[in-house]
Amino acid sequence: MDLVTEKFSKLGVDNAPGQEARQKVAELDIRGAKIAGKPVDFSHGDVDAHIPTPGALGVFVDGVQLGTKQAYTEYRGAKAICDDIAAKLAKFTGAPILGDKEIIITPGTQCALFLAMGALIGRGDKVAIVEPDYFANRKLVEFFDGKLVPIKMDYFGANNCAGLDLVQLEKAFKSGVKLFLFSNPNNPTGVIYSESEIKTIAVLAKKHNVALIVDELYSRQIFDNHDYTHLRAQKEVPESLITILGPSKTESLSGYRLGAAFGSSYIINRMEKLQAIVSLRAGGYSQAVLKIWFSEPKGFMKARIAAHQDIRDGILKKVRAIDGVKARTTEGGSYLFIQLPSMDVDINAFAKIVRQLTDVTITPGTEFGPQFTNSFRINFSQDKGAALSAIDRVMKIMERYRR
Amino acid sequence: MDLVTEKFSKLGVDNAPGQEARQKVAELDIRGAKIAGKPVDFSHGDVDAHIPTPGALGVFVDGVQLGTKQAYTEYRGAKAICDDIAAKLAKFTGAPILGDKEIIITPGTQCALFLAMGALIGRGDKVAIVEPDYFANRKLVEFFDGKLVPIKMDYFGANNCAGLDLVQLEKAFKSGVKLFLFSNPNNPTGVIYSESEIKTIAVLAKKHNVALIVDELYSRQIFDNHDYTHLRAQKEVPESLITILGPSKTESLSGYRLGAAFGSSYIINRMEKLQAIVSLRAGGYSQAVLKIWFSEPKGFMKARIAAHQDIRDGILKKVRAIDGVKARTTEGGSYLFIQLPSMDVDINAFAKIVRQLTDVTITPGTEFGPQFTNSFRINFSQDKGAALSAIDRVMKIMERYRR
Numbered sequence: 001m002d003l004v005t006e007k008f009s010k011l012g013v014d015n016a017p018g019q020e021a022r023q024k025v026a027e028l029d030i031r032g033a034k035i036a037g038k039p040v041d042f043s044h045g046d047v048d049a050h051i052p053t054p055g056a057l058g059v060f061v062d063g064v065q066l067g068t069k070q071a072y073t074e075y076r077g078a079k080a081i082c083d084d085i086a087a088k089l090a091k092f093t094g095a096p097i098l099g100d101k102e103i104i105i106t107p108g109t110q111c112a113l114f115l116a117m118g119a120l121i122g123r124g125d126k127v128a129i130v131e132p133d134y135f136a137n138r139k140l141v142e143f144f145d146g147k148l149v150p151i152k153m154d155y156f157g158a159n160n161c162a163g164l165d166l167v168q169l170e171k172a173f174k175s176g177v178k179l180f181l182f183s184n185p186n187n188p189t190g191v192i193y194s195e196s197e198i199k200t201i202a203v204l205a206k207k208h209n210v211a212l213i214v215d216e217l218y219s220r221q222i223f224d225n226h227d228y229t230h231l232r233a234q235k236e237v238p239e240s241l242i243t244i245l246g247p248s249k250t251e252s253l254s255g256y257r258l259g260a261a262f263g264s265s266y267i268i269n270r271m272e273k274l275q276a277i278v279s280l281r282a283g284g285y286s287q288a289v290l291k292i293w294f295s296e297p298k299g300f301m302k303a304r305i306a307a308h309q310d311i312r313d314g315i316l317k318k319v320r321a322i323d324g325v326k327a328r329t330t331e332g333g334s335y336l337f338i339q340l341p342s343m344d345v346d347i348n349a350f351a352k353i354v355r356q357l358t359d360v361t362i363t364p365g366t367e368f369g370p371q372f373t374n375s376f377r378i379n380f381s382q383d384k385g386a387a388l389s390a391i392d393r394v395m396k397i398m399e400r401y402r403r
Numbered sequence: 404m405d406l407v408t409e410k411f412s413k414l415g416v417d418n419a420p421g422q423e424a425r426q427k428v429a430e431l432d433i434r435g436a437k438i439a440g441k442p443v444d445f446s447h448g449d450v451d452a453h454i455p456t457p458g459a460l461g462v463f464v465d466g467v468q469l470g471t472k473q474a475y476t477e478y479r480g481a482k483a484i485c486d487d488i489a490a491k492l493a494k495f496t497g498a499p500i501l502g503d504k505e506i507i508i509t510p511g512t513q514c515a516l517f518l519a520m521g522a523l524i525g526r527g528d529k530v531a532i533v534e535p536d537y538f539a540n541r542k543l544v545e546f547f548d549g550k551l552v553p554i555k556m557d558y559f560g561a562n563n564c565a566g567l568d569l570v571q572l573e574k575a576f577k578s579g580v581k582l583f584l585f586s587n588p589n590n591p592t593g594v595i596y597s598e599s600e601i602k603t604i605a606v607l608a609k610k611h612n613v614a615l616i617v618d619e620l621y622s623r624q625i626f627d628n629h630d631y632t633h634l635r636a637q638k639e640v641p642e643s644l645i646t647i648l649g650p651s652k653t654e655s656l657s658g659y660r661l662g663a664a665f666g667s668s669y670i671i672n673r674m675e676k677l678q679a680i681v682s683l684r685a686g687g688y689s690q691a692v693l694k695i696w697f698s699e700p701k702g703f704m705k706a707r708i709a710a711h712q713d714i715r716d717g718i719l720k721k722v723r724a725i726d727g728v729k730a731r732t733t734e735g736g737s738y739l740f741i742q743l744p745s746m747d748v749d750i751n752a753f754a755k756i757v758r759q760l761t762d763v764t765i766t767p768g769t770e771f772g773p774q775f776t777n778s779f780r781i782n783f784s785q786d787k788g789a790a791l792s793a794i795d796r797v798m799k800i801m802e803r804y805r806r
Contacts, residue, residue, distance in 0.1 A: 003525035011676040019478060019679075041475075048470040057467050064460050064658065067451040071658030072444075075422060107510050107660065111682040122406035123526075123548075136680050143680060145526075255467065255474030257510065257660075257686035273414040276422075277539050277546060279514040283660035283686050 010142050017043030017135075017363045017379075028353050029345055031400045038383075039359035040390035045334055045381030047252040050304060055292045056253055063288025071284040076272045077105030081290050088294040089262055093216075093243065094233030101265040104272055105290065107282045109217050109246035109259035112271075113181075114140060115278065116213050116242045116261055119270035120179050121146040128172045128180040130164065131369035132337065134187045134215065138369075149177055150369070153186070155328050155337075161194035162186060169201070173208035180205060181213035184231075185222075188337040188368050188377035190330030192222070198229040202237050211240035211267075218333030220301065221250040223309045226331045232263065240264050247293045249334065249381075250304060256286040308334055311384045318391050324402070325395070334381040337365070340374050343401040347373050350401065358393040413545050420446030420538075420766045420782075431756050432748055434803045441786075442762035443793035448737055448784030450655040453707060458695045459656055466691025474687040479675045480508030484690050491697040492665055496619075496646060497636030504668040507675055508693065510685045512620050512649035512662030515674075516584075517543060518681070519616050519645045519664055522673035523582050524549040531575045531583040533567065534772035535740065537590045537618065552580055553772070556589070558731050558740075564597035565589060572604070576611035583608060584616035587634075588625075591740040591771050591780035593733030595625070601632040605640050614643035614670075621736030623704065624653040626712045629734045635666065643667050650696045652737065652784070653707060659689040711737055714783045717791050725798055727805070737784040740768065743777050746804040750776050753804065761796040 001009070040046075063070040069078075076082065083099035090097040097103055106112040113136065121127060121144040128149040129137045141148045149172045154163035162184075169180070180201070184193045193201075205212050214231050222228050232243050246259030259282075261271060275281065312330050319325045324341030343350060347364040354360055365372030380387055404412070466473045472481075479485065486502035493500040500506055509515040516539065524530060524547040531552040532540045544551045552575045557566035565587075572583070583604070587596045596604075608615050617634050625631050635646050649662035662685075664674060678684065715733050722728045727744030746753060750767040757763055768775030783790055 004523065004528070005525075007525075008522065008673045008676055011673075011680070044475050046471050047474050051470075052467075057464065061460065061464075064455075068449050071450050072447050107682045107686065110680070114681050119411065120407065122408075122410075125407070139680050143677070255687040257682065257684075257689075270411045270414075273411055274546070277414070277513070277542050278517050278681060279510045279660065281660075283510065283689060284658040286660075286686060286689075 007143065011139055028349060028356065030353060030356065032357070034357050035393045035396060037358060037389050037393050038386045040382055040386050041361040042378035042380070042382070042390070043361050043363050045249065045252065045379050046383060047254065049383040050252050050307065050381050052252045052255070053247070053292055053296050053300065056256065056289050059288050059291045060256065060285055063285040066288070070288055073281055073284050073287060075276045075281050076103070076268070077282060078287050081105065081287050085260060085290050085293060086262065089245065089260065092294065093230040095230070097262045098265070102268055103260060103262040104268050104275065105282045105287055106259045106261060106275065107257045107279055108248060109215070109244050110136065111275070111279065112244045112246070112259040112261040113213070113215065115271040115274050116244065116267065117141070117144055117179070117181070118274050119267050120211050120213070120240065125179065126175065126177040128169065128177045130182045130186070132186070132188055132365070132372055133368060134183050135367035137181060149175070155186070155189045155191050156326070161197050162191045164193065164197055166197070166200050170204055173204050173210050177210055179211045179213065181215065183215035183217065185218045185332030187218070187333065188335045189328055190333045190335045190337070191328060192226055192228055192331040195227060195229040198231050199234055202231055202234040205238040206236050210238060212238055213242045213244065215244045217244065217246060218249055219245065221305055221308060221334065222332045223305065223312065223330065228332065240267060242267050247290070250301070251293065251296070253289060256283070256289045258282060258286055258290060308381060311380045311382065311387055312336065314384060314388050315380055315391050318388065319395065322395055334379050335377055336380055337375055337377050340376070340398055342374065342403045343398065344403060345401050347376060351376060354394055354397050357397055358390070360390040360394055362394065410546065414542055431752060431759065433756060433759065435760070437760050438796045438799060440761060440792050440796050441789045443785055443789050444764040445781035445783070445785070445793070446764050446766050448652065448655065448782050449786060450657065452786040453655050453710065453784050455655045455658070456650070456695055456699050456703065459659065459692050462691050462694045463659065463688055466688040469691070473691055476684055476687050476690060478679045478684050479506070479671070480685060481690050484508065484693050488663060488693050488696060489665065492648065492663065495697065496633040498633070500665045501668070505671055506663060506665040507671050507678065508685045508690055509662045509664060509678065510660045510682055511651060512618070512647050513539065514678070514682070515647045515649065515662040515664040516616070516618065518674040518677050519647065519670065520544070520547055520582070520584070521677050522670050523614050523616070523643065528582065529578065529580045531572065531580045533585045533589070535589070535591055535768070535775055536771060537586050538770035540584060552578070558589070558592045558594050559729070564600050565594045567596065567600055569600070569603050573607055576607050576613050580613055582614045582616065584618065586618035586620065588621045588735030590621070590736065591738045592731055593736045593738045593740070594731060595629055595631055595734040598630060598632040601634050602637055605634055605637040608641040609639050613641060615641055616645045616647065618647045620647065620649060621652055622648065624708055624711060624737065625735040626708065626715065626733065631735065643670060645670050650693070653704070654696065654699070656692060659686070659692045661685060661689055661693060711784060714785065714787045714790055715739065717787060718783055718794050721791065721794050722798065728798070737782050739781050739783055740778055741781065743779070743801055745777065745806040746801065747806060748804050750779060754779060757797055757800050760800055761793065763793040763797055765797065
């Protein structure tokens, strides 16, 4: 097998969220009849149930009417929009951002992550990632020919913190890791790193000259007034630090494909060079939509967070009533990572069976780390009634397979 | 210098089209006063002068109103839209395309090119490219750690063909080249490959098992009823063949960031895997805009082509009146590659001087191959009067520096 064939054989997408329609119908151990109910796709949020920020389409149309100027921006994004969101993000994260040097607008936060990792990973470089964490992280390390160094997060055992294994992290940093990336709130568990964990990560990274990428995609959707610590606002931070944020989740603006990365200017410069050959720029007209980001109508964010907290509570009540099923309470974001008891089928087969028998789509835990063979992730940004009914159906199917 | 630093030091964007605002004001040999006139940015087309296809914004808004279904498509694009454009592109290019297997929608044709090259280039693979050709081609080969094998195109010496050196091409293929990519019509010269050239490329690629990427971005804008041959419709084609097309140029839909790649299903599969970690998908709502592609209002394309042919003729008349300046007549697309006489400054400095003294942006020839030290590219999809005045100013500045 040649190098490129080998690389792509490892880059699977068939079990990735949103790709379920492409799955081949394999030989599944189907038990019992279908359970009828409204189809729910837990692999992503439902922007029909939680609609995009009011005014988004209006500023998009204004952008189209601006014409050439908006269609052809600099590769890193239109200057005025970069300046505007730099100021807003600086305020939100508690540390300054230079609009002309330290920020880039990307087609979605996925692309921000791709560009940041492409800017920092050389062939053979050691890259530390958390397990569990966002499924694309591992694939990106492989694509850029890095060497993966997993760091354990004991999200069930921890109290008042995420449970990151800081001893293992320091050992990894000492062993020559060049980059550590993690999402906060964590995807898929929804846990938030404590101030102490964040401080320790920052100090260790600075000490061992490790670059950091912090994916804060869900940091605007915090439940129960939980504390949230922005790493970039810490006193001691490493020289190489990129924070990623975008309006695709809480704000439901995913259809416009927008993200932002901000931090060390030399990394932003590399990211722009890479963006020039990846996709030139984030869609010009879409960039205009960022004008309403962090300027939502009064009460919009508060209501949205409350609605999601309510759905979370409803689902947790249901799953916790079932023996052997557990989940840590989501502290931020729209994900729940639910652990099931032992079953006769593996989690990949279970997800396919659930889809066939209930029209419900869930994401297998193994997308987030090879050891999560009994867990699945859901994005509960859904219509509440539909989500609760869907969870009931998933649990009923589970009972047919539990040992 | 570590591997990744070295890679990015080679990936310059400062002289790339559209990036001129970021250029540092260096020590320039400024001669004479500014020449006033309407600013013209020849680095890209002006969608204010040649407006987007009527109806584009309407179908975009329809897409937004479709909600979740349109926001979260499969990574390769919404199935119905893939099927629709596969049928249209099959008709246009003269060979069938399977909508569910052989096409992917990308955020712009730049991303289509990135994904196709990423899907085919392994570390150390030899990649043949034409000189001159699209500036990103060389950068992409470098980014994917390929080895560049340049193929000469004698666009001034050739008659009734592009002038590709087919002897050199076969020699390169025999030497183990794995991939050959080229744009047709050629960017920056606007020449169209003859049927004989296309047939030879296809036959040689099949014989030597070379993968082909054909960038046909401008193939809908053909002047003087010139013949155009789609490679993918030839009897003999290699197993690995991708064609790239998009609505950003003639159709002026660049602000929506849309492109398509179609061909060998195993390459499309790899491209989708890569797109999943690069940017997930082309903007969901933007994808809806493809519904009007190849379904333009009656007469729209004909009028657009005629308007561009008229601008081309006006510019050619002006530059050909000047001793020592030459350009091959554009056969397709909106580019002219204009060769100047020897000057006291190099073409990069000249471009910067022109910008300072005339508010006109041109792209240095060296972006398209290191040997094009006396040429520059313009995109003449501009307001006609503004373009003609801008060319006058550029030529006047040239006279101040010619030897």
